[in-house]
Amino acid sequence: MLRVTRRFRGLSLEQAMGYLESLGGERIGSNAIEGEGWRAELAAEKVPVGPSYRLTEVTITWTGEEDVLEPIVLRFRLKAFRAPG
Numbered sequence: 001m002l003r004v005t006r007r008f009r010g011l012s013l014e015q016a017m018g019y020l021e022s023l024g025g026e027r028i029g030s031n032a033i034e035g036e037g038w039r040a041e042l043a044a045e046k047v048p049v050g051p052s053y054r055l056t057e058v059t060i061t062w063t064g065e066e067d068v069l070e071p072i073v074l075r076f077r078l079k080a081f082r083a084p085g
């Protein structure tokens with residue numbers, strides 16, 4: 001079982017959950033998504049960026065088998081990277 005934690009700034013919790021759903025996951029509870037062979041737990045907080053600006057930072061902790069999880073994390077990162085633009 002592999003466990004991977006990543007943080008993404010400038011992405012809302014709802015956007016992150018939507019991206020995970022588009023990768024084959026289903027919502028289970030208010031802050032979790034489960035797909036075939038993987039699960040993601042999400043949390044969001046405001047973090048300072050400079051002296052007076054704050055961004056939302058979403059933390060996602062995935063668990064699952066390595067061969068299933070690695071492509072999901074990669075595909076999510078690509079979606080999140082394109083989100084602001």
